[in-house]
Amino acid sequence: MNRLLRFFVWTLVAILGAAAFATIALRRSEPISALWIVTAAVCTYSIAYRFYSRFIAMRVLLLNARRATPSERLDNGRDFVPTNKWVVFGHHFAAIAGPGPLVGPVLAAQFGYLPGVLWILVGSVFGGCVQDFVVLLFSVRRDGKSLTEMAREEISPLGGSVAFIAVITIIIILLGAIGLIVVNALKGSPWGTFTIAATIPIALFMGFYLRRIRPGKVIEASLMGFILVMLSIWGGQWISHSPYASWFSFSGITLCFALIVYGFAASALPVWLLLAPRDYLSTFVKLGTISILALGILISRPTLHMPALTQFIDGSGPVFAGSIFPFALITIACGAISGFHSLISSGTTPKLVQRETETRMIGYGAMIAESFVAIMAVIAACVLDPGVYFAVNSPAGIVGASAVAATHTISSWGFAVTPAQMSDLARAVGEQSLFNRTGGAPAFALGMAHIFSRTIGGTALLGIWYHFAIMFEALFILTTLDAGTRVGRFMLQDGLGRIWKPLGRTSWYPSILLTSGIIVSLWGYFLYAGVRDPLGGINSVWPLFGIANQLLAIVALCVSTTILIKSGKTRYMAVTLVPLFVLVSITFTAAYHKVLNPNPRIGFLAHAHQIAASATAGASRLAFNDRLDAFITTILVALVFLVVAESARVWFQVLSGRRKPSLHESPFIPSQLAPEEM
Amino acid sequence: MPKPNFATMLRTTRNAAALLVCILREIFDENSYARFLARTDRASSTEAYAEFIHQEAHISERRPRCC
Numbered sequence: 001m002n003r004l005l006r007f008f009v010w011t012l013v014a015i016l017g018a019a020a021f022a023t024i025a026l027r028r029s030e031p032i033s034a035l036w037i038v039t040a041a042v043c044t045y046s047i048a049y050r051f052y053s054r055f056i057a058m059r060v061l062l063l064n065a066r067r068a069t070p071s072e073r074l075d076n077g078r079d080f081v082p083t084n085k086w087v088v089f090g091h092h093f094a095a096i097a098g099p100g101p102l103v104g105p106v107l108a109a110q111f112g113y114l115p116g117v118l119w120i121l122v123g124s125v126f127g128g129c130v131q132d133f134v135v136l137l138f139s140v141r142r143d144g145k146s147l148t149e150m151a152r153e154e155i156s157p158l159g160g161s162v163a164f165i166a167v168i169t170i171i172i173i174l175l176g177a178i179g180l181i182v183v184n185a186l187k188g189s190p191w192g193t194f195t196i197a198a199t200i201p202i203a204l205f206m207g208f209y210l211r212r213i214r215p216g217k218v219i220e221a222s223l224m225g226f227i228l229v230m231l232s233i234w235g236g237q238w239i240s241h242s243p244y245a246s247w248f249s250f251s252g253i254t255l256c257f258a259l260i261v262y263g264f265a266a267s268a269l270p271v272w273l274l275l276a277p278r279d280y281l282s283t284f285v286k287l288g289t290i291s292i293l294a295l296g297i298l299i300s301r302p303t304l305h306m307p308a309l310t311q312f313i314d315g316s317g318p319v320f321a322g323s324i325f326p327f328a329l330i331t332i333a334c335g336a337i338s339g340f341h342s343l344i345s346s347g348t349t350p351k352l353v354q355r356e357t358e359t360r361m362i363g364y365g366a367m368i369a370e371s372f373v374a375i376m377a378v379i380a381a382c383v384l385d386p387g388v389y390f391a392v393n394s395p396a397g398i399v400g401a402s403a404v405a406a407t408h409t410i411s412s413w414g415f416a417v418t419p420a421q422m423s424d425l426a427r428a429v430g431e432q433s434l435f436n437r438t439g440g441a442p443a444f445a446l447g448m449a450h451i452f453s454r455t456i457g458g459t460a461l462l463g464i465w466y467h468f469a470i471m472f473e474a475l476f477i478l479t480t481l482d483a484g485t486r487v488g489r490f491m492l493q494d495g496l497g498r499i500w501k502p503l504g505r506t507s508w509y510p511s512i513l514l515t516s517g518i519i520v521s522l523w524g525y526f527l528y529a530g531v532r533d534p535l536g537g538i539n540s541v542w543p544l545f546g547i548a549n550q551l552l553a554i555v556a557l558c559v560s561t562t563i564l565i566k567s568g569k570t571r572y573m574a575v576t577l578v579p580l581f582v583l584v585s586i587t588f589t590a591a592y593h594k595v596l597n598p599n600p601r602i603g604f605l606a607h608a609h610q611i612a613a614s615a616t617a618g619a620s621r622l623a624f625n626d627r628l629d630a631f632i633t634t635i636l637v638a639l640v641f642l643v644v645a646e647s648a649r650v651w652f653q654v655l656s657g658r659r660k661p662s663l664h665e666s667p668f669i670p671s672q673l674a675p676e677e678m
Numbered sequence: 679m680p681k682p683n684f685a686t687m688l689r690t691t692r693n694a695a696a697l698l699v700c701i702l703r704e705i706f707d708e709n710s711y712a713r714f715l716a717r718t719d720r721a722s723s724t725e726a727y728a729e730f731i732h733q734e735a736h737i738s739e740r741r742p743r744c745c
Contacts, residue, residue: 077716078710078713087700090702095741171742212724215727217708283706287705338744338745
């Protein structure tokens with residue numbers, strides 16, 4: 001009876017999901033409710049988790065609850081601690097959730113909502129979730145080893161070195177890209193800048209409070225920090241209308257240098273003073289905001305105004321250039337699959353997992369939650385009038401610098417918008433202008449404010465909600481920025497320490513200052529180049545970030561496939577080999593276009609050639625930036641190609657019997673913990 | 679299937695709330711500090727917290743935040 005009931009329930013879920021997909025894909029004549037997308041997503045996740053992740057757990061990975069995990073065997077009460085699965089799930093999700101799944105889907109909405117939704121769902125359940133789950137389990141079976149260590153042991157030393165270079169390069173490009181999002185969101189916005197600036201003294205206060213007043217009461221301090229941040233959002237409204245507004249109204253270049261100085265300070269200062277409290281505050285705001293956004297969508301049931309597909313699928317989009325394949329997929333990046341997650345899945349998380357069987361819920365499940373965040377970002381972007389969306393996200397170099405020119409260009413594409421409409425909207429959210437705010441963050445903030453204001457406060461609170469959303473995005477972008485700078489600094493110190501030992505000492509101040517300076521200069525250069533880019537920067541920096549991120553996922557999937565083949569699971573290697581093949585096709589095609597496409601809006605070299613031949617001020621510097629981007633893309637692809645080739649060599653040798661498969665797993669030790677049902 | 683009564687619902691809600699608090703305490707390193715105090719057999723104080731931060735710095739500083 002139970003079996004029959006289960007069959008009936010899952011059949012219903014499948015039918016409901018299919019109906020939702022049919023609606024979002026086929027209903028073109030009128031706007032649809034966002035609830036159809038939510039329904040399609042929830043049904044897809046439910047079926048994928050119940051059936052596909054179970055298949056991987058039981059047939060492919062053979063999860064064994066009786067095998068002791070490193071948290072049990074190496075329990076030291078510090079980094080190896082057996083922890084409740086829900087607690088690890090929360091911890092893991094808080095670490096993997098970043099600005100990528102919010103920004104990427106918003107930018108990709110220029111193609112319409114359909115490509116983004118389909119790739120986020122398909123890419124996550126067959127790619128991202130599988131990668132996170134498999135890497136987590138393999139790390140658990142290797143005492144919590146990192147991805148680079150696993151690549152070195154299971155593929156070859158070359159694989160490990162390439163993974164190391166890929167990681168540090170990705171961190172640098174990532175920081176430049178997300179820094180650009182903050183700059184574009186805050187330039188000429190005294191309200192936003194005041195709010196974000198206020199988070200620095202608030203974080204310092206929290207650090208002082210934790211250290212001197214109530215030691216260790218982090219939740220309490222974060223709650224106080226959150227209240228102070230909310231007050232600063234309220235106060236920012238007053239600042240933006242006061243004579244002090246000019247104190248907080250900066251150009252992109254000024255904000256760029258402010259961010260560089262901030263990044264250096266955050267990397268060089270003691271962690272308890274700024275980095276840790278900011279991290280706590282950001283996590284608090286992030287988890288709360290994501291939850292209330294989900295509630296807001298369910299309560300307000302907004303209508304999507306963006307069509308399912310736009311004419312920009314041909315590659316002529318104003319937000320970024322490039323056709324739907326591969327650029328929609330590269331742009332969405334983390335919402336479907338993120339190579340960066342493999343660092344978390346082989347970092348802190350495997351050292352906390354209590355039982356092997358729990359890796360399914362933590363690895364696969366947390367990525368489902370991240371993917372749902374990306375779905376919410378698509379909804380937030382698509383509830384805006386398409387004309388408004390394009391006015392906010394298009395650079396002046398494409399649509400024109402004046403309001404009249406921009407609205408005329410956008411309206412000529414069939415997305416009606418007027419200067420008065422944009423000016424009213426800017427006034428309603430307390431901004432001077434909403435034109436040319438590229439980067440995705442302001443469009444997401446507008447969509448989020450739209451959803452929230454339908455639930456609480458109406459248009460009267462639109463400005464508060466908008467700046468709340470900007471604060472939310474900027475806060476955790478800055479947290480990623482300072483944590484990333486510090487992680488990059490440590491990696492550089494590890495590398496330089498092999499050349500000259502004192503440089504590897506993480507507490508030696510000259511080394512701290514030198515390595516912090518190098519890392520900040522590297523991402524600062526990308527940021528500066530993006531700010532000066534006449535096409536808005538996002539057009540070149542974000543695809544570069546997407547390519548780098550997905551290349552890291554290729555490394556993770558190479559390691560996973562190698563381990564599966566070595567374990568004698570050749571029959572099931574398609575589980576990781578198919579997403580690997582898809583990602584290689586996507587990233588290598590994207591890299592080819594970004595380097596060699598003859599269209600100057602797409603190809604770095606074509607753009608460099610065009611700009612060098614023009615009389616533009618600073619043409620040689622702009623052309624140099626393009627050539628540098630082309631060089632970095634080529635090097636990254638070449639390195640990852642080496643990993644793929646090296647992996648393929650190992651697979652061939654093992655499958656043809658020329659090499660005895662040797663796994664570097666920790667030996668089986670029976671768990672003393674009571675087994676739990678899968 | 680047994681009918682859920684009020685006491686069961688209350689217990690379930692209480693357990694869920696306790697789990698939520700536990701998740702938050704782990705994310706915000708409060709559990710980690712509690713384990714440190716238990717391991718070193720000390721009471722919470724500014725000195726103990728300073729030492730905890732110093733000892734844990736190598737873990738928290740290297741913890742990447744994803745994109």
